[in-house]
Amino acid sequence: DGLTQIPGSFGYTITGPxxxxVGTAAEPTAVPTLSEWSMVLLxxxxxxxxxxxxRRRQA
Structure with missing residues (x-):
C-alpha cells in the first residue's frame, strides 16, 4: 500500500499562539444538475x- 508503519508511541507538543x-456545519449548497432526459438530449x-x-473532414 506504499505506507511505512513504525512501531512504538510518539508524543508531540505544539506551543505558541x-x-x-468551532462552529456548526454550513448548509449544503445546491448544485444545478441536468435531468435524465436533458442528459440524453445533450x-x-x-x-x-x-x-x-x-463527414466534413472526409469530404
Missing part, C-alpha cells in the same frame, strides 16, 4: 455534431 474555530447533440464534423 493558536486559535481553534449526448445526442454531441453525437450528431461529432458525426457532422467527421
Amino acid at each position: 493558536a486559535a481553534v474555530a 449526448a445526442s447533440l454531441a453525437g450528431v455534431l461529432g458525426l457532422r464534423r467527421l
Whole structure:
C-alpha cells in the first residue's frame, strides 16, 4: 500500500499562539444538475455534431 508503519508511541507538543474555530456545519449548497432526459438530449447533440464534423473532414 506504499505506507511505512513504525512501531512504538510518539508524543508531540505544539506551543505558541493558536486559535481553534468551532462552529456548526454550513448548509449544503445546491448544485444545478441536468435531468435524465436533458442528459440524453445533450449526448445526442454531441453525437450528431461529432458525426457532422467527421463527414466534413472526409469530404
